[in-house]
Amino acid sequence: MAGIYLHIPFCKKACHYCDFHFSTSLHYKDQLLEAMHREIELRAGLLPEVHTIYFGGGTPSLLTDAELSTLLQSLNKHFKLANDVQVTLEANPDDLNFDRLMALKAIGIQRLSIGIQSFHNEDLIWMNRSHQAKQALQCIEDAVEIGFDELNIDLIFGYPLLSDEKWTSNIQQALSLPIQHLSCYSMTVEDRTALSYQIKKGQTAAMEDGQAARQYLMLMEAMEAAGWEHYEISNYCKPGFQSRHNTSYWQSEAYLGIGPSAHGYLNPERYWNIANNAKYMESLLAGNLAEEREYLSEDDQYNEYLMTRLRTSAGITKADLEKRFGSDAWPLLLSELELYRSELGSEAVASAFSLTESTLSLTRAGKLLADSHIAALFRA
Ligand code: SF4
DSSP states (O other), rough: OOOOEEEEEEEEEEEEOOOSBSSSSOOTTTHHHHHHHHHHHHHOOOOOOEEEEEEEEEEEGGGGGGHHHHHHHHHHHHEEEEEEOOOOOOOOGGGGHHHHHHHHHHHTTOOEEEEOSOOHHHHHHHHHHHSOHHHHHHHHHHHHHHHHOEEEEEEEEETTTOOHHHHHHHHHHHHHSOOOOEEEEOOOOTTTTTTHHHHHSSOOOOOOOOOOHHHHHHHHHHHHHTTTTEEEETEEEEETTTHHHHHHHHHOEEEEETTTTTTEEEEEEEEOOOSHHHHHHHHHHHTOOOEEEEEOOOHHHHHHHHHHTTBBBEEEEHHHHHHHHOOHHHHHHHHHHHHHHHHHHHHHHHHHEEESSSEEEEEEEHHHTHHHHHHHTOOO
């Protein structure tokens, strides 16, 4: 299930919390797209077959239908696309009116991932989002009418304006919509963002200790009660609607990243493109990739496997671990777990991990501190 990710590094406005790579200046968009076409040519054929294409960003819905279509044609020309290749577009609600959605469907976009974040206008204003709550509801109604049958929405929790009552209403609103997939993220305060500056200056409240964990638990309970699968730490779906693209990352499949700041993985190497639009264009338009590359040692591959697999509900199975890393990999993992028990205490580890004779996964409590629990099992 190899995939290609295209990073479109433009946004209408800078959301206050966001540290992704993007620019709010679109005046060199044509050259940047030209550079992305050059990168597609330079990476031509690096995957035997492509099963998923994902336009992310930034805000890919800022591109015109013709620009998106031309990128798809370029991928089609330079790669073998599977007959059932799935094409996903990240989009913001203010870019999605009825006619636009019709046009996106016509050029081959099958799945939409819509950045809604909250159904409360005061929260959207605080985040500096470019849309209003009613646009979010309208675009979903329109998308369903037009025939999009795979819709994801993103929501954020854990920020000062979001009371538990508002968070419950956001979850219930999401559950009432004809969507198949929900991604939810805890707000984090990243360096060099407007949010970080505002908190330092006392212009907005800091994140409250415990709020994100509490709201994550509320989310897990509500989604489980509604019968959704919590198949990855931040992702929920109705049965059969896991994100094909993200699942391929979590299964350590090869993928290519195209565009500034995009990452790629071709075992045993990964690369990341420069996160600077001007330098990316300069390099690609001169015919050179603008990437750094890293060789993954067996320990790196093992640690990455642990980090991605343990974030999924399926976790690690003994059979798969041994197939990838040898017959002693399972007993070695158990000995790392034993060491962690001696550091953290048996009860704490038992509440974080669910261990059977042939599987290891995180419990609901374990998911609250997933990264640190998983990193404790890494090979040095
Ligand atoms: S639209 Fe998305 S990528 Fe752009 S600033 Fe907002 S959160 Fe970041």
